[in-house]
Amino acid sequence: MKSLLLVAHGSRREASNQEVRTITKILQKNNQQQETADFVAIRCAFLELASPSIPEGIDQCIETQTETIIVMPYFLSAGRHVSIDIPEIVAKKQAEYPNKEIILASHLGAIEEIPDLILSSLQSLKL
């Protein structure tokens, strides 16, 4: 029983935050369409400038009674936010809930298939 928290930076532009919520809805739908859904719940949260915050998002996941919460940074680059800020927040929450397993996944930009995805997306461009 696991849940997924997609963590974005957050923006003053509400439309940018809305894009993250839309991706989260697509993740929920695609997860449900799998033969066996990987996640009981999928939520999003923001490091700053939008809500819910990461601690609030983790709390929401914990309320779904899942034992494992996977936190995935929706970031392209492993800057300070990905390498320091988000791990610190996750570590605090892990200390708060020692009976849960709160796992920090790699950030989006680290997924190995991204370059192939870029090339294949450009093949479908009509030139």
Place this chain on the structure above:
Amino acid sequence: MKSLLLVAHGSRREASNQEVRTITKILQKNNQQQETADFVAIRCAFLELASPSIPEGIDQCIETQTETIIVMPYFLSAGRHVSIDIPEIVAKKQAEYPNKEIILASHLGAIEEIPDLILSSLQSLKL
């Protein structure tokens, strides 16, 4: 004959800029490994804080004698940079080179397969 320019924001952290250059190298390698390479040249450029700039990157693509230059924003969100700043820069370069075709592709975050990629990357996490 086309070339690809991957455009990132640029960062004060040189390691972040280096990540973009690494992705560009992987794109070059994967492109070459295809039966018929899609691109004669693949370069990267930065909106700010790093070099080359986008105009310089487009110039580098034009020097490869390609007729078509595809500019792809390596951004997750369609904020001001993706919706206004980069299109303005591309439009100026298109006016400077009326005999070339400079095409602005969708930004990375708009690729439809991203949610499935996220779910499949998490399936390989050892829990």
